Ligand code: FES
C-alpha cells in the first residue's frame with residue numbers, strides 16, 4: 001500500500017487479548033507430527049526388557065535365543081556397554097542393570113529389530129536368572145536400623161569395602177545407608193517462638209503417588225551419522241542440558257550432539273531428566289549403526305515414567321491469640337524410589353512455602369529423602385508445592401479455629417506484602433497476595449457459605465456442602481538452580497517484514513510460541529501471523545535452560561522482547577535517517593513506521609526492509625539477545641532470592657460430600673491468580689483451568705497404587721483421571737501486580753493452578769463434615785472411613801527419630 | 803507364520819483394498835499400514851479416546867477393533883473430517899476457544915465432538931460433557947473443549 005493513501009494508525013496493544021494458539025489449527029486437523037508419528041528411513045524399533053523382580057541380584061542373562069530371532073539386529077545388556085555412565089542427579093543410576101535390580105521398572109536388556117512385534121518377541125526369548133533380595137517397600141522401613149541396603153557399598157575379596165577413587169559415583173561406590181539426600185533449613189528461633197505461642201498444633205500428613213499421564217507416551221529416536229555425530233528426536237523439556245549430558249555419557253564433544261524436539265504430547269515436568277530408555281536407545285543406534293526408535297506402551301508409561309514424590313510430613317505450627325503466626329517446624333520423609341531424579345530435590349520448593357508463604361518469624365525445615373524399592377520420583381508440575389501447601393493450608397484453618405478467628409482474616413493478617421524480604425531471603429517486589437485472598441473470597445461468597453455450611457452440618461440428609469480455601473506462593477521469574485537461568489533469542493526480519501523468532505524456549509503445549517510471538521509483535525507493531533517460531537533444534541536455537549519452574553513466559557519472554565527492541569531501534573534509526581526525522585518521534589504500528597504522536601504513516605515496514613537490504617549498505621535486520629534474570633543462587637543454608645519474581649494465588653473449592661458413600665463432588669473452584677499482568681488471556685485461562693483439573697485429580701481420583709514395590713494399576717481404567725462430566729464450575733480471575741522485571745509486567749504461572757486444590761478441598765470437606773483428613777487422595781473409601789473415625793493415621797513417631 | 807486376510811473398505815471416501823495380519827488392530831493399520839497418523843495411540847485399551855474414528859457413522863475406539871473388522875465398512879478418520887468443509891466450523895471453534903494445548907487428545911476430541919453435533923445438534927454443556935466422557939485430556943481441564951463444541955452447536959443453529 002502506498003503511504004499516502006494510508007490513514008493514521010492508532011496505537012493498539014496485543015497485551016491482554018485472547019490470542020489463538022499458533023499451532024492449534026494443525027493440531028485440530030490431526031496434521032501435527034509427534035514423535036510417535038515420525039518415520040525415519042531405515043529405522044529400527046526398540047523394546048526394553050524390564051525386571052520381573054522388585055529387588056534381586058541378577059545371576060545370569062541369556063540373550064542367545066533373542067539374538068538368533070530373524071529380524072533382530074541388536075540385543076544389549078549391561079555387559080555389552082561396559083563404558084556406560086550413571087545418570088541422574090546423584091549419579092546413582094546405570095541405564096542397563098547388570099548385577100542388581102532395585103525396582104520393577106529396571107532395564108535389563110534391550111532389543112532393536114525390524115518391527116516392534118519382532119522386538120517384543122525377542123524380549124520373550126531372553127532368560128534372566130534372579131536371586132531375590134528382601135524388599136524395602138516403605139520409607140519408614142528404609143531407615144530402620146539394619147534395613148536392607150538399596151545401593152550397598154561393594155566389597156573387595158577380603159570382605160572390606162572396595163578401595164575406590166574419591167568422587168566415584170554412587171552407582172559404583174554405593175551408599176552405607178538408604179539416605180539419598182537431606183535438606184535442613186532454619187530461620188529464627190523456633191523454640192523461643194513456640195514458647196511465645198498461645199496455640200500450637202501438630203499433625204502428620206501423607207501424600208501419595210501420582211504420575212503425569214501425558215497423553216503422548218514417551219518416545220525417542222536416536223541416530224548417528226557417518227562421522228559419529230548423534231542426532232536425537234526427543235520429547236525432552238531441557239534440550240540443552242541433555243545435549244551436554246548425552247555427550248558426557250558417550251564421551252564425545254557436546255557440539256556433536258544435536259537434539260530436535262518434535263511437538264510434544266504433554267510434559268508437566270516429566271521430561272526434565274535423562275531416563276534410561278533414552279540412553280539405551282542411543283546405545284542401540286550406536287551398535288546397530290541405524291536409526292533406532294523407541295516408543296512406550298501406556299502400561300510402560302505408567303510403570304517406567306517418573307512419579308510425583310510420596311511424602312510423609314509432620315508439621316508443627318503456632319500462633320498468638322491475636323492471630324500472629326509464630327513458628328513452623330517441619331519434618332518430611334520422601335520416598336525417593338530406587339534411584340535419584342529431580343523428585344528428591346523438591347524440598348527446595350517445599351521449604352519456600354513453609355518459610356515464606358506467610359510471614360513467620362521462625363521456621364525449621366528438615367527433609368530426609370530415602371531409597372526404597374519403589375518407582376522413582378521425578379519432577380511434576382508444582383514440584384513439591386502441592387504437598388507442602390496441603391499441610392500448611394490445613395494448619396492455617398486449624399489455627400484460626402483454635403483462636404476463634406475467621407480463617408480469611410487470619411490469612412490476611414499473616415499474608416506477605418510487596419517489599420517484604422522473607423527469612424529465606426526471597427524478596428517480593430510485586431505481590432498481589434492479599435488481593436488474591438479478598439477477591440477469591442468475595443467472588444465465591446466464602447464467608448457466608450463457610451458459616452452457612454457450619455450451621456447446616458447437622459441438618460438431615462446425607463449430602464453436606466463445604467467450602468475451603470488455600471493459597472500458594474511459587475517462583476514466577478525462573479529459578480536459579482543451574483549456573484545460568486537464561487534464554488537466548490535470535491530475531492530476523494525478511495524483505496516482507498515477516499519475522500522469524502528463533503528461541504531456546506521449548507513448546508510443550510503450554511503456548512510459549514504464541515505468547516513469545518505476541519510479545520515480539522507488541523514491539524514491532526505486526527500481526528501475530530507475521531511471526532514464524534523456530535524453537536526445537538539445538539543446532540539452530542540459542543541456549544535455554546529448559547521448560548520448568550514456570551519460567552518460559554518470564555525468561556524467554558524477556559529475551560524475545562530484548563531482541564525485538566533491538567530490532568525496533570535499528571528500524572526506527574534507519575527510517576529516521578531515510579526520511580529525515582527524529583527517531584525518538586517514530587513508532588511501529590500496523591506494519592508501518594509511524595509518527596508516534598499522530599499515527600501518521602512514514603513508510604511501510606516491508607518497503608523499508610527492502611530499501612535497507614537492496615541499498616548500497618545492504619543491511620538486514622537481525623538481532624540477538626540473551627536474558628539472564630537478576631536472581632541469585634541460594635547459599636548452603638538455602639537462603640537467597642532465587643527467582644526474579646514470585647507468583648501468588650488463592651483458590652476456593654466447594655464440595656458436596658455424600659456421607660453415606662464417601663463420594664466427594666467438587667462443584668466449584670474460584671481462583672484468583674497474581675500473574676503480574678495478563679498477556680494472552682486465552683492461553684492463561686487454559687493453563688489455569690487445566691491446572692485446576694489436574695489438582696482435582698490429585699485431590700480426589702488419581703492414585704498410583706504401589707504395594708511392595710509393585711504398581712497395581714498401570715492403566716487408565718484403574719488410575720482415574722478426571723473426565724469431562726466431573727469438572728467443577730470454574731471462576732478464574734487475575735490480579736495484575738505489574739512486576740517490574742516481568743515481560744510487560746507478567747510473571748510465570750504454569751505450575752500455580754494445581755497447587756492449592758487438594759489443600760482447599762481438605763478444608764472444604766472439614767467445613768462440610770467436621771472431619772479432617774490428613775492423607776490423600778479423598779477417594780470414597782478413604783472419606784467413608786474417615787467420617788466413621790477409621791482413617792488410617794500416618795505413623796510419624798515410627799520414623800521421626802531417624 | 804501369522805495369518806493374513808484381504809479386506810476392502812471405504813476410508814475417507816476412497817475405496818481401500820489391503821492385506822492385513824489378522825491380529826493387527828485397526829489403529830495400527832491406519833497409522834502404520836495406511837500412514838494416516840492423525841489418529842493417536844493413547845492407551846490401546848479403549849480408555850482414552852485418542853484413537854477415535856467413525857465407523858459406519860458411529861464413533862469407535864479403533865484400538866479395540868481388529869483391522870479385519872473394518873472389512874466392508876465406511877471409515878472416517880480425522881484426516882477425512884479435516885478435509886470436509888462441514889467440519890471447518892468445528893475446527894475453528896476448537897482454535898478460537900483455546901481447546902487445544904499439546905493437541906495429542908485433539909483429533910479424538912474433534913472426532914467425538916463432530917459425532918455429538920451430528921447426533922444431537924442441540925446438545926447443551928452437560929450433554930456435551932457426557933458425550934466427551936470417553937476422551938481424556940491432560941492439558942485443558944476440558945472446559946474450553948466443551949465451550950468450543952457448545953459454540954459449534956449454537957453456531958449451527
Ligand atoms: S488408544 Fe484407543 S482408547 Fe486409548
Ligand code: FES
Pocket residue numbers: 215265266509901902903904905906907908938939940941942
Ligand atoms: S491438549 Fe494435551 S491432552 Fe488434551
